[in-house]
Amino acid sequence: MVEAFAVASGKGGTGKTTSTLALGMALADTYDVTVIDADTGMANILFHAGLSDVNTTLHEVLAGDASVDDAIYERFGMQVVPCGTSLAGFQEADPTELRDVVASLAERTDIILLDSPAALDSRTAVLPVVLADRVIIVLQPTVPSLSDGLKVQEYALTYGTDIAGVLFNRVTDDEAIADISEQAERYFEGDILATVPETEHARGARRAGKPLLAHAPKSAAAQQYRDAVQSLDVRDGSSDAVADRFRSAVIPENP
Amino acid sequence: MKLPRGQLLRQRVVSDLGTALSAVLEEEVTGYARLEPQDTMLLDTDGVGVLTFIDGVPVVAYHTGTDTAGPKALDEIAVTGPYRIELYELEATILAEIHEDETLLVAPTLPAERLVGDPALIEQTREQAPVSRLESHEPSEPATAVESFLSDEERIETIQQRARADARAKAKQWGFTPEQTDKK
Numbered sequence: 001m002v003e004a005f006a007v008a009s010g011k012g013g014t015g016k017t018t019s020t021l022a023l024g025m026a027l028a029d030t031y032d033v034t035v036i037d038a039d040t041g042m043a044n045i046l047f048h049a050g051l052s053d054v055n056t057t058l059h060e061v062l063a064g065d066a067s068v069d070d071a072i073y074e075r076f077g078m079q080v081v082p083c084g085t086s087l088a089g090f091q092e093a094d095p096t097e098l099r100d101v102v103a104s105l106a107e108r109t110d111i112i113l114l115d116s117p118a119a120l121d122s123r124t125a126v127l128p129v130v131l132a133d134r135v136i137i138v139l140q141p142t143v144p145s146l147s148d149g150l151k152v153q154e155y156a157l158t159y160g161t162d163i164a165g166v167l168f169n170r171v172t173d174d175e176a177i178a179d180i181s182e183q184a185e186r187y188f189e190g191d192i193l194a195t196v197p198e199t200e201h202a203r204g205a206r207r208a209g210k211p212l213l214a215h216a217p218k219s220a221a222a223q224q225y226r227d228a229v230q231s232l233d234v235r236d237g238s239s240d241a242v243a244d245r246f247r248s249a250v251i252p253e254n255p
Numbered sequence: 256m257k258l259p260r261g262q263l264l265r266q267r268v269v270s271d272l273g274t275a276l277s278a279v280l281e282e283e284v285t286g287y288a289r290l291e292p293q294d295t296m297l298l299d300t301d302g303v304g305v306l307t308f309i310d311g312v313p314v315v316a317y318h319t320g321t322d323t324a325g326p327k328a329l330d331e332i333a334v335t336g337p338y339r340i341e342l343y344e345l346e347a348t349i350l351a352e353i354h355e356d357e358t359l360l361v362a363p364t365l366p367a368e369r370l371v372g373d374p375a376l377i378e379q380t381r382e383q384a385p386v387s388r389l390e391s392h393e394p395s396e397p398a399t400a401v402e403s404f405l406s407d408e409e410r411i412e413t414i415q416q417r418a419r420a421d422a423r424a425k426a427k428q429w430g431f432t433p434e435q436t437d438k439k
Contacts, residue, residue, distance in 0.1 A: 011336070013271055013371070121337060123431075126429070142371070142372030143400055144333045151414065151421075153418075154419045154422055155418060158422035159422065159431065170372075170374075172374055183406065184405060198374060
């Protein structure tokens with residue numbers, strides 16, 4: 001089985017990478033999880049997962065200089081495929097190869113989490129949302145974030161991708177979030193998976209190069225991510241179907 | 256609202272205004288930012304948002320498409336990103352006339368609250384704002400802005416319709432095939 005989720009937000013700064021790794025760790029209690037940094041232009045996962053010293057990343061794989069296996073790192077109970085930080089690495093990376101990378105990983109894992117670019121303005125940015133089975137939308141309870149989240153949802157639905165649910169992150173107003181959440185539920189497909197409080201632990205975790213669930217496992221935020229996973233109801237998709245979909249993807253020549 | 260052009264400091268396309276507002280604050284820019292929505296290229300234009308600054312702190316907000324001013328203009332600007340942002344420097348004496356119009360004014364921290372939602376930027380703006388300006392505005396309630404946004408079904412339907420039209424137009428433009436998006 002395999003199910004591919006795109007973790008997307010539309011807008012930057014919502015804590016999408018923190019959420020991707022937190023959800024990945026929570027899911028890894030039950031499933032074999034692979035997290036891929038699909039935001040090839042802005043490497044983040046390597047800092048969050050203590051991989052900033054590694055030599056081989058997705059960029060080298062996409063450039064044809066390394067095999068996928070060399071860019072997979074076992075960390076915190078998950079397989080993590082980070083992107084590198086060098087501009088040269090990014091420029092040499094051929095995004096058309098991403099489909100084969102994901103297709104080959106789909107054959108040997110239960111869940112793929114694609115940390116997606118915080119934009120909808122290019123084929124490369126939208127591709128994870130197009131290819132995934134479902135999207136997890138990470139939002140802050142602000143007007144711009146909600147507005148962008150609605151746009152992500154419409155893009156996903158237009159391209160035949162379901163919505164797994166919405167995760168409110170960086171919540172500062174505990175009293176208001178219940179009402180906001182209830183109102184938002186009317187417009188978003190899927191459940192409100194969790195409301196994660198704004199926490200210093202998120203910054204601390206990044207500084208320590210660890211996912212939030214490893215850095216502050218007992219924090220209220222960590223518990224919210226574990227609860228979110230309980231509501232996710234992972235589907236038992238066919239590995240071949242997901243692999244085929246990625247293999248047949250049309251990817252831009254000029255992203 | 257008419258402004259002289261001023262001296263262009265920089266222009267770029269951004270999806271998140273946090274970095275831009277933070278840089279304006281840090282550099283203590285006096286002038287204005289012109290925010291032109293970028294994701295409506297295939298649709299009717301939405302108008303342009305304008306924010307003025309004194310020493311990096313926001314003073315006035317205006318939206319040309321809807322002819323709204325003050326906090327309402329921020330709500331219009333909030334839903335239209337990504338933006339092409341053009342930042343112009345202008346002397347405070349030239350801005351003074353516009354800044355006298357109370358209908359245009361916003362609380363110093365309101366753009367950070369409604370357009371970005373970053374607690375650190377809100378706090379930095381508060382620290383840098385003149386006390387007189389903080390005192391002249393009631394403490395704002397960002398949660399209320401969100402709730403008012405979510406209760407406006409018509410506005411949300413418009414956002415959804417536009418996003419759907421955009422997604423369909425871009426699917427053609429980007430060459431996504433029906434096979435690719437058929438997962439059933």
